[in-house]
Amino acid sequence: MTEYLIRRLVQSAVVMFLITVLTFGLIHSAPGGPTKVFLSPGLSQQAAKVQAEHLGLDRPIPEQYLKWVGGLLRGDLGYTFKNHLPVGDILWPTVGHTMVLMGAAWLLSLLIAIPWGVYNSTKEYGWSDQTASFISYIGFAMPTFWFGILLQELFALKLDWLPLSDMWSLDKEGQIGDLLLHLVLPVSVLTLGFLAGYVKYARTSMLEVLQQDYIRTARAKGIHEVRVVYRHGLRNALIPIITIIGLDLPILVGGATLTENVFNWPGMGRLFVEMALAREYSVLMAITLVTAFMVILGNLIADLLYALVDPRVQLGRKGGSTA
Amino acid sequence: MNLTIRERQPEPAAEPGWKGGANISGLTVSRRPPGMWRNGASKFIRNPYAVAGLVVLVCFIILALLARVIAPYDPAAIDLLGANLPAGAGNHWLGTDELGRDILSRLLVSGQVSLLIGFSVAFASVLIGTMVGAVSGYFGGWIDVCFMRLVDVMNAVPLLFLNILILALFGSKFSYMIIVLALTSWMGVARLVRGTFLQLREMQYVEAARAIGVSNTGIIVRHLLRNSTVPIIVTATLMVGGAILSESALSYLGLGIQAPDTSWGVMLSNAQEFMLIDPLQALYPGLCILLVVLAVNFVGDGIRDALDPRKQTHPSRKGVGIWRRNSSKFEV
Numbered sequence: 001m002t003e004y005l006i007r008r009l010v011q012s013a014v015v016m017f018l019i020t021v022l023t024f025g026l027i028h029s030a031p032g033g034p035t036k037v038f039l040s041p042g043l044s045q046q047a048a049k050v051q052a053e054h055l056g057l058d059r060p061i062p063e064q065y066l067k068w069v070g071g072l073l074r075g076d077l078g079y080t081f082k083n084h085l086p087v088g089d090i091l092w093p094t095v096g097h098t099m100v101l102m103g104a105a106w107l108l109s110l111l112i113a114i115p116w117g118v119y120n121s122t123k124e125y126g127w128s129d130q131t132a133s134f135i136s137y138i139g140f141a142m143p144t145f146w147f148g149i150l151l152q153e154l155f156a157l158k159l160d161w162l163p164l165s166d167m168w169s170l171d172k173e174g175q176i177g178d179l180l181l182h183l184v185l186p187v188s189v190l191t192l193g194f195l196a197g198y199v200k201y202a203r204t205s206m207l208e209v210l211q212q213d214y215i216r217t218a219r220a221k222g223i224h225e226v227r228v229v230y231r232h233g234l235r236n237a238l239i240p241i242i243t244i245i246g247l248d249l250p251i252l253v254g255g256a257t258l259t260e261n262v263f264n265w266p267g268m269g270r271l272f273v274e275m276a277l278a279r280e281y282s283v284l285m286a287i288t289l290v291t292a293f294m295v296i297l298g299n300l301i302a303d304l305l306y307a308l309v310d311p312r313v314q315l316g317r318k319g320g321s322t323a
Numbered sequence: 324m325n326l327t328i329r330e331r332q333p334e335p336a337a338e339p340g341w342k343g344g345a346n347i348s349g350l351t352v353s354r355r356p357p358g359m360w361r362n363g364a365s366k367f368i369r370n371p372y373a374v375a376g377l378v379v380l381v382c383f384i385i386l387a388l389l390a391r392v393i394a395p396y397d398p399a400a401i402d403l404l405g406a407n408l409p410a411g412a413g414n415h416w417l418g419t420d421e422l423g424r425d426i427l428s429r430l431l432v433s434g435q436v437s438l439l440i441g442f443s444v445a446f447a448s449v450l451i452g453t454m455v456g457a458v459s460g461y462f463g464g465w466i467d468v469c470f471m472r473l474v475d476v477m478n479a480v481p482l483l484f485l486n487i488l489i490l491a492l493f494g495s496k497f498s499y500m501i502i503v504l505a506l507t508s509w510m511g512v513a514r515l516v517r518g519t520f521l522q523l524r525e526m527q528y529v530e531a532a533r534a535i536g537v538s539n540t541g542i543i544v545r546h547l548l549r550n551s552t553v554p555i556i557v558t559a560t561l562m563v564g565g566a567i568l569s570e571s572a573l574s575y576l577g578l579g580i581q582a583p584d585t586s587w588g589v590m591l592s593n594a595q596e597f598m599l600i601d602p603l604q605a606l607y608p609g610l611c612i613l614l615v616v617l618a619v620n621f622v623g624d625g626i627r628d629a630l631d632p633r634k635q636t637h638p639s640r641k642g643v644g645i646w647r648r649n650s651s652k653f654e655v
Contacts, residue, residue: 018476023488030492141564141616143571143588146609149595153602257483258572262595272484273576276491284488292479299479 008303012296019292020072023285024065072289078282087286090271095290097167098267102256104183105190113195114241117202118234121210132199139196148189148262155185165264186263190256197248198241205240209233239310243302359630366629373625379618383611387434396425398432399583407601417607420590421597429585430607436586437567437615440501444566447505449559452512457543459513460520467517474510482507483572490578500579504569512558519551553630560623564616571612587612 049058059067071078077087120129156164163169163182172178209215210233218232219225257269264270268287275283357365367373386393395414402423409418417426459470477485489503523529524547532542573579574588582589587608594605 015472015475015479018472019479022476022480026488026492137617137620138613141568141620142613143568143575143591143609145572145575146591146605146612149591149598149605150609152595153598153605157599157602257481257487258575261576269483272487273578276487277577279491281492284491288480288484288488291481291484295479295481 005304008300012300015296016293020069020289021065023288024068027281027285028061077286080280080283082278082280087283090283091268091286091290094266094268094271097265098256098260098269100179101183101186101260101265101267102190105187105194105256108187109191109194109198110245112191113198114202114234114238117199118206118229118237120199120203121206122229124207129203132203135192136196136200139192143258144189144193145258145262147192148186148259151185151189152262165262167266182263186256186259186265189259189262197244201241201244202237206233206237208240209237212236239306242305242309245302363626363629367625370625370628372621373629376618376621376625379614380622383434383615383618384438386431387438390431390435394425394428394431396428398424398428398585400424407597409601409603418601418603420593420604421600426590426604426607429590430587430611433586433590433608434611434615436497436580436584437570437612440504440570441563441567441615441619443501444504444508444570445559445562447501448509448562448566449512449555451505452509453516453548453555455509456513456516456518457520457548460517461524461539461543461547463521470513471517474513477507477510483569486569486573487576487578490573495573495578495581497580497584500570500573504566508562508565508569512555512562515554515558516551519554520547523547523550553627556630557623557627560626561620564619564623567612567616567619571608 068078075088077091079086080090116128116132120126120132123129152164155162162184165182167182168174168178169182210229215228215232218228223232256265256267257272259265260267260270261273268291272284272287275287395416400423402419404423406419406421406423408423417430419425420429455470459467485507486503489507490499493499493503529542529546532546537545570579570586571588571591574586575592577592580586580589590608591605594601594608598605
């Protein structure tokens with residue numbers, strides 16, 4: 001276990017290192033190079049040279065890279081060009097806002113998807129199953145932002161039941177009730193997106209489990225069907241679901257970008273687009289790294305959880321039985 | 324060596340019942356079993372969703388090809404006096420937008436952009452993914468490790484972020500968009516091809532091919548790739564939809580197609596700005612995206628169901644009934 005953990009940590013560190021190289025390399029291969037990217041436009045040549053020296057842009061590229069990574073390790077994400085604000089001050093609050101939105105949508109979709117998928121697996125090709133597969137087809141094919149715009153038009157403009165956008169109304173910042181009202185529309189959009197996949201996963205993995213011998217044994221012993229499905233079946237079916245959820249974490253972190261932009265939610269995705277249009281590269285680099293870090297961490301946690309839930313999985317034993 | 328097996332009888336042209344099969348006592352008996360493709364095609368045709376998807380897709384492709392010809396107005400022509408006309412007003416079937424541009428014409432031209440991007444991105448990323456997956460799965464070793472780390476890296480960064488970052492750095496050109504989307508969506512195909520290759524390269528026929536001196540390239544192209552065509556085709560089809568969605572998302576965010584060019588994503592972001600004045604404007608482009616992507620996905624699923632030999636078909640009750648009735652006829 002410890003050996004496996006160490007190996008995975010090293011692997012994650014390598015991937016993280018490669019991501020810093022990728023991001024740094026991308027910025028430095030932009031047309032005109034970093035000098036054009038990092039320096040304020042409209043400077044005289046003399047001033048540009050001074051600023052480049054001040055920012056260390058005249059140093060060799062490996063040295064610049066090391067300096068940048070060194071800063072990252074100390075938690076220094078750099079400064080914005082426009083107002084010279086620390087990137088962390090802008091970034092961290094938006095991470096929290098994204099987490100609130102995504103967490104709510106994710107929890108809601110799991111709460112709906114798992115029972116629904118389990119029910120569908122017991123009534124294969126029934127009307128509920130057909131509805132779920134219809135929803136998943138639509139969910140995969142529909143542009144989420146379009147659905148968001150339609151919801152805004154219907155519930156915010158036409159019916160005037162819910163707020164149009166933003167996280168809080170102007171005079172009610174910090175009130176939970178107001179936040180919940182603002183959450184309804186974006187969370188519905190995101191939930192539909194998640195549901196499309198999760199119901200299917202839950203159903204498929206449940207169907208697989210229900211064909212196992214131990215389910216037949218349980219039924220043969222005369223255990224009530226509900227108990228067979230929800231206790232003997234569901235517990236085992238959860239294992240593949242957990243893995244898939246772990247693999248889905250990138251979507252969880254980055255997938256709210258469109259929804260956040262539609263509903264003007266002050267999260268990481270909206271910040272990313274805003275900063276991309278304003279060409280604030282230090283913020284873009286920071287967001288890319290932070291999300292990548294969270295994704296790698298999430299995958300690691302999912303792997304460990306997998307081992308915790310399924311005692312048959314023996315991590316670290318090469319070629320061992322992973323069932 | 325193969326000659327004895329594959330030798331064909333000369334077609335007896337005079338007899339009518341001999342086209343493709345023998346006519347024995349009124350029943351047509353096929354001379355040889357239908358191949359995978361013909362079998363698949365007949366299964367595909369019997370799948371109503373797949374056929375409907377194909378019909379919708381072909382309609383969209385024809386409309387896109389003829390967009391410039393059948394568009395009633397110039398999609399970029401601004402007419403401030405006729406702005407925000409409702410649907411049907413003054414020969415504008417779907418009305419005009421806030422600058423007086425004809426919405427129907429814009430939809431048609433946007434379709435061109437979306438389909439072009441969808442198909443070329445799918446093609447390019449399947450090409451990249453197949454090459455990476457093939458090399459990685461066939462040779463293994465350090466090449467495999469390198470490529471798989473690269474896949475890990477690409478998968479760890481949310482792809483939308485990566486797309487936005489690259490487009491923001493290098494500028495939003497139409498050609499860049501295709502390249503960027505292709506470069507960020509090949510990983511799935513690579514994994515798939517690699518997985519198939521890992522399985523297939525241990526097969527006996529590969530060993531036999533190597534024994535008679537077929538080169539690595541020959542084995543990859545002629546023996547391994549041919550056996551992984553089905554999953555590749557299916558993924559390629561499903562990728563077209565994904566690429567169309569990505570394009571519309573990037574354009575909606577203002578980083579994709581730039582004015583005066585237009586795409587469904589651009590139209591949606593416009594429509595959101597003016598939704599107080601004309602809420603219906605948001606409906607059409609989104610509906611187009613939904614229809615096209617749905618159609619492509621149905622076609623992809625149809626191909627998978629038709630060509631996958633492991634896929635068990637669930638015959639409908641009606642189908643079983645027909646089969647029973649027909650087979651009872653022959654029993655007599």
